[in-house]
Each structure stands twice: as C-alpha cells, then as structure tokens.
Amino acid sequence: MFPIVGGGLLILLTLFVRIRSVALFLDPPNAVLSPNMLALHWITAFGGSFTTTPQTLQGTPVLRVTYQKSTTGFGEDRIEQIANVLTAPIVLSAKNSSFKLPNGAPITDVAATVLFEDSVQIVAWDQTECSGQGYHVFGVNGKAIPQPAWVYVAHELSHAFHNALGTSPPAGVEIQAILDENAHRAQHGLPLRDPGSHKGGCGPGPVQWWLPSFPFDLLKELIKSNP
Ligand SMILES: [Zn+2]
Numbered sequence: 314m315f316p317i318v319g320g321g322l323l324i325l326l327t328l329f330v331r332i333r334s335v336a337l338f339l340d341p342p343n344a345v346l347s348p349n350m351l352a353l354h355w356i357t358a359f360g361g362s363f364t365t366t367p368q369t370l371q372g373t374p375v376l377r378v379t380y381q382k383s384t385t386g387f388g389e390d391r392i393e394q395i396a397n398v399l400t401a402p403i404v405l406s407a408k409n410s411s412f413k414l415p416n417g418a419p420i421t422d423v424a425a426t427v428l429f430e431d432s433v434q435i436v437a438w439d440q441t442e443c444s445g446q447g448y449h450v451f452g453v454n455g456k457a458i459p460q461p462a463w464v465y466v467a468h469e470l471s472h473a474f475h476n477a478l479g480t481s482p483p484a485g486v487e488i489q490a491i492l493d494e495n496a497h498r499a500q501h502g503l504p505l506r507d508p509g510s511h512k513g514g515c516g517p518g519p520v521q522w523w524l525p526s527f528p529f530d531l532l533k534e535l536i537k538s539n540p
Pocket residue numbers: 468472487490
C-alpha cells in the first residue's frame with residue numbers, strides 16, 4: 314500500500330498531467346453546429362467523436378475539446394495529437410470578416426492566422442469567408458483553387474502544431490504548412506495547393522465548405538439529439 318502522502322502526491326500529479334495534457338479549446342464556447350466544431354468535423358472527415366467541457370482560459374470562457382478517433386487518417390491523427398497529446402494550449406477562435414489583426418489589417422487579408430498570447434496560440438479564422446465571397450489560393454497548375462474555411466483552419470492548426478512541438482523549420486514554415494494542408498486536401502479529394510505559393514485572396518464563390526459532400530444526414534442527427 315502507498316502511504317497517504319504518496320497517494321496524495323500521485324493524485325495531484327495525475328490531475329496536473331490531465332489538465333496539462335489537453336490542449337485544444339473553442340472560442341466562442343459553443344459546441345454543436347458551431348463553425349469551430351464544424352471545422353473540426355471536416356478536418357476529421359466526420360469520423361470519431363468529440364467531447365467538450367466548459368472551462369475558462371486566461372479569463373475567457375472556452376470549451377475544452379478532446380477527440381476519440383474511430384479510424385486513422387491524416388486529419389483524425391492530427392486532431393488527436395493536438396487535442397489529446399500536446400501540452401501547449403491552442404484556441405480555435407472563430408471571427409467575422411470585420412475582425413482586425415493586431416497590426417490593424419483586416420483578417421480578410423489572410424483568411425486565418427495564429428496569434429500568440431503568452432503561452433497560448435490562438436487560431437483566429439474568418440468564419441464568414443470574406444463576407445460570403447469565399448477565398449482562393451493557387452493550385453499546382455498555377456490556377457486559382459477554392460480555399461474552404463475548414464482547410465484554412467487546418468492550415469493554421471498545422472502552424473500551431475509545429476510551433477508547439479518546436480518542429481517549424483525557420484526557412485520553410487509555409488512549405489511545411491502547405492504540405493500538411495495538401496494531406497488534408499488529398500483526404501477529401503480536393504485539388505492540391507502549390508507548396509511554393511503562399512498567395513491567395515477573396516473569392517471565388519460563397520461558402521465552399523458546404524460542398525461537395527456535406528453530410529446532411531449527420532447534421533439532421535445532431536439537430537435531433539441537441540434540440
Ligand atoms: Zn501559413
């Protein structure tokens with residue numbers, strides 16, 4: 314048997330490890346059918362299940378997210394790593410197109426970015442997709458291709474993930490994130506992005522992320538089970 318003091322220490326250590334070992338949060342703290350949650354469902358190819366718990370992070374109400382995958386894929390594995398394994402907090406923060414970056418520029422200049430607040434990385438992303446115009450980037454053939462919202466969320470999560478692990482190559486940060494983005498794109502049969510081009514902008518087309526395979530049956534089930 315452990316002496317009481319040892320047992321107490323063990324419990325404290327276990328609590329400490331549990332709290333530190335969860336790294337993914339949502340702001341605003343809405344779960345079902347929120348844009349943040351929908352982005353995570355897309356990234357994980359609508360497989361597995363999420364658990365959310367209300368929590369406060371640096372004075373802001375957020376939802377803590379954990380993820381149980383049901384199959385292996387690039388998106389599922391990446392979100393499992395971020396939500397269940399990383400110790401550095403990452404907040405998915407859904408903004409509108411009018412949101413201004415710390416330098417005063419509109420978020421529509423970049424669609425999404427990683428902001429740093431102390432040890433917390435905030436993935437700020439434009440949930441309104443350039444006021445409904447959508448975004449584009451450039452494909453391997455040099456032509457513009459759609460940049461669905463969940464894809465730019467996945468792209469910024471790649472930056473945050475590698476920042477947290479210290480595995481961002483200083484000279485190749487964008488190439489690394491675009492190669493990750495392409496792995497997400499490949500999983501969904503989307504055209505691949507040119508790893509040498511970080512250009513993009515508003516348009517073409519509204520709300521590309523509902524197409525072409527949005528699982529409306531799952532949506533109905535979610536609405537039914539969360540009236
Ligand atoms: Zn990037």
